[in-house]
Amino acid sequence: MPIDLPVIWAAIIAFGVFMYVMLDGFDLGIGLIFPFFDREGERQVMLNTVAPVWDGNETWMVLGGACLYAVFPLAYSILLPATYLPIIAMLCGLIFRGVAFEIRAKARRTQHLWDLAFIVGSGVATFAQGVILGTLLQGVEVRDGKFAGGPFDWFSPFNLFSGIGLLVTYATLGCGWLLMKTEGELQRRMAVLMRPLTLALGATVGIVSIWTIAGQDSVAKRWFALPDLFFFLPVPILVIACLIGILVCVRRGADRAPFLLTMAILFLGYTGLIISIFPNIIPPSVDIWTASAPRSSQVFTLVGAAIVIPIILAYTTLAYWVFRGKVRADDEGYH
């Protein structure tokens, strides 16, 4: 049996996108909870926890985009026109946020403006990503291999709610990350914030799940067909267990567990998303085999990916290892 390249590639891209959502999720989340923290030096500490790594985090998105373009060009050329304006909004948000990272520490008079750029940039980028995700879940109108809908098809209640859902998700991730990386008063205030965020996260995950199943027969069929239901059932059960776990761990003053559990929820939600749409890449009509680039392109890129991605993971881990541990306000070597 020949190797089914599109399946391998779908797995690699799914992995890349997950890495992005997880890693950039927490540093975008820092921007989202920025408004709640404004005491002397707090914001700079929050930024310093991710200053050495945010750039690498964002690179996973570029990887996802580039690989999608390389191996599923049809999906790329449908999804991007379909979500044209959210994509532009996301890019502008990321521009403001990325530049604010660099300049905030160096500015004095205009520092509050860069704070605002960081908050709004993170918010817009996250919300737009949620809308894009929602659009994908709901399905895109395709005719003759081209996007056939209108420029505002993405503007629907479900998609807008997905945007809000992702805001809550990233904020929780960011808060969990800071719980792990800070100490003292700042950490205590993170713990206070973590509880309502966790509850909101549980609520949004629940609403998005029910809305998806109620709104789309194909998704409902996928989930409730026996005996598959028994394989999929652990997903929602584990999500609930993790939510409870976070609340318990925060109360006990745990450092790392809340962050790890939030990542676990993200992983489970992501798994749920993939269960809902696979093997489609653009629901409802384009599957991964239809969207595939010529075999020679997939093979060529796969050779590179097989060699390079493990190396990337190695030195990404190294970078996180070098900057492990708590970040303090008087740390040197930062901005």
Place this chain on the structure above:
Amino acid sequence: MHVSDTALLLARWQFAFTVSFHIIFPAISIGLASYLAVLEGLWLKTGKVVYKELFFFWSKVFAVGFAMGVVSGVVMSYQFGTNWSGFSAVAGAVTGPLLAFEVMTAFFLEAGFLGIMLFGWTKVGPKAHFFATLMVAVGTLISTFWILSSNSWMQTPQGFELVDGKVVPTDWLKIVFNPSFPYRLVHMALAAFIVAAVIVGACGAWHLLRGRKDDAIRKSFSMALWMLLVVVPIQVAVGDAHGLNTREHQPAKIAAIEGLWETEKGGTSLNLVGWPDMEAEITHYAVKVPHLGSVILTHTWDGEIQGLKSFPPEDRPNSTIVFWSFRIMVGMGLLMLLLAVCGLALRRHGRLYDARWFQRFALFMAPSGLIALLAGWVTTEAGRQPWVVYGVLRTRDAVSSITVDQVGTSLMIFVMVYFLVFGTGIYYMLKLMAKGPHLPHDEADAEASDTGRGRERFDHRPLSRPTDSIDE
């Protein structure tokens, strides 16, 4: 869906605008990354504190420029999908994998080690830190490799076949190492080095003019001029070879660059200046030098060059644009050569740090590298028109089915955001440069010794201190 000419034009403007803004930052980053690696290497080797001061100073400028490059670059790859899905659908099978290789082999390398390079002084030893700096520099060059391969393939495509109107790659070695790639790669990498060298030189000149003559300023001024003296002549030779290569593979581009309409017999003259008129098919006010065109472009006295009229009108690039963009690039190159040679002459007379007219000249040349770079890219990209993939896919067939409203709105947003954000970024980079490296007597420990290697020296020298604000 029919795409109107206006939407196509706006999409082209959007790409030209965003890519032109973008390339400024990678060009500076590529050049500065290598410069930083050299500075740190010299510091480790000699232990002279001046190299470390310069490293800290330029790494701050580099950090801002790099961040600008990252965020403006993300926009680029997404435009292939939003505005140019026809291009993605037809040629994505080749350009997609090349882009994926760039991300995998270069972007991650840069991003992964950048954190250690900028923030890791107190976390890792000097050798490990130097390794991180090297990886960032190597990453920028690998990135150049892949993106230039992709662009060159669009100029001189090979190693593929067309199936149902779509490109199917057959030979990746031929695709990556396509005929114009080696020339374009070297030309661009050297251009980035020159961009950084003229900026470093101009920064030195500015501080010299303001009366700072300490070791760090002299050293950077001198290094930049040595660099230009070596690299600019090589760049001229590479550019010449690139021209020969273009004449072989894209003769219409050469004809447009030279504003040459007729195929002249017995030696082609060169239009030094003039105004090519696409409608009238003539170059107005041309100042011609007999045989010079043949000498430059064929390296023979009477070599033949095809005129624009031998190509059908719908296959001709816009000569008015590329004629002038090319001359701007060459003009900048000649000025840089003059700068480097004057520098050498002054150096031999020991007046390098005293001649104020020369320092003003060097300051004035700060943007020359970027101007030449942009003009060169305009020449090669506009000269490829009306094709997006030369001879394979026309630009008008590459555009997405987008409305004028969509592309017009996004263009407007990009123009505003870019000028606001990147304008501010450039402002901060200039501010940083105007501040200059720390004076040697700035801090007690800098004077203490000239040989203090080792990590303990960094523990008290954060990259930039809270007091280092630059907008007061």
